[in-house]
Amino acid sequence: xxxxxxxxxxxxxxxxxxxxxxxxxxxxxxxxxxxxxxxxxxxxxxxxxxxxxxxxxxxxxxxxxxxxxxxxxxxxxxxxxxxxxxxxxxxxxxxxxxxxxxxxxxxxxxxxxxxxxxxxxxxxxxxxxxxxxxxxxxxxxxxxxxxxxxxxxxxxxxxxxxxxxxxxxxxxx
Numbered sequence: 001x002x003x004x005x006x007x008x009x010x011x012x013x014x015x016x017x018x019x020x021x022x023x024x025x026x027x028x029x030x031x032x033x034x035x036x037x038x039x040x041x042x043x044x045x046x047x048x049x050x051x052x053x054x055x056x057x058x059x060x061x062x063x064x065x066x067x068x069x070x071x072x073x074x075x076x077x078x079x080x081x082x083x084x085x086x087x088x089x090x091x092x093x094x095x096x097x098x099x100x101x102x103x104x105x106x107x108x109x110x111x112x113x114x115x116x117x118x119x120x121x122x123x124x125x126x127x128x129x130x131x132x133x134x135x136x137x138x139x140x141x142x143x144x145x146x147x148x149x150x151x152x153x154x155x156x157x158x159x160x161x162x163x164x165x166x167x168x169x170x171x172x173x
Contacts (some may be wrong), residue, residue, distance in 0.1 A: 028043055056171040064088035069127060071165045073108075076122035077131050086127060089169050090134030102142040102170045103127045109148050110160035120145030127167040142172070 061067050067089070069082035078086065093101060105124030107116035124143035132138055153163035 002075055031089060037143075039144045058090050058102075060089060060169065060171050063092040067170065068166050068168045070162065071123055071167070073161070073165065074119070075165075076119065076126045078126055082127075083130065086120070086130045087134055090131050090136050093131065093140065094134075097140075098142045099144065100172050101131075101136075102172050103131070104168045104170055105143065105145045105147075106152075106164055106166045106168070107148045108164040109151065109156065110161065111148070116147035117145050120147045122149060123165075123167045127169070131169075 014052075022086070048049045057067065062103050064085060065088055066085050069085050071077075071079075071082075089101075093099060103124045105120030105122065105127075106125075107119045110116075111119070121143065124145055126142050131141060148164070151160070152166075153160040
């Protein structure tokens with residue numbers, strides 16, 4: 001599991017560093033993202049490997065304003081601001097029916113790995129359910145929890161923690 005997280009982290013770093021440049025060819029593999037994976041060991045033999053589509057990700061962000069929503073401490077409820085962002089994401093996803101998305105739940109560094117894994121899953125599921133309520137078909141949405149394993153902000157203060165309590169909608173093929 002640690003190796004796949006490291007490979008996935010490297011792939012994400014490479015994808016983000018490519019922003020503003022020509023997107024990588026479709027054949028460039030990245031770590032597979034599967035169904036409702038929650039960081040458990042092993043994958044089902046019927047899992048489909050998915051590759052992030054960087055150009056489409058930037059189109060989602062441009063149309064929706066953000067690919068990220070934020071949560072309060074120990075919370076998985078969708079705030080009014082997050083609802084507005086998710087509505088805009090849903091509108092874009094509905095307008096692009098050939099696109100699938102992975103909703104990735106994250107937590108801050110506080111708490112145990114297991115607690116944060118479960119909280120990340122609740123956050124991803126809450127965002128997925130909201131997108132589905134807006135009309136995005138369930139078969140186009142995956143969820144994954146990264147728990148506290150992929151912080152975007154370092155530091156042990158409220159500012160960093162607030163940035164890490166999030167769900168991110170990632171466009172995949």
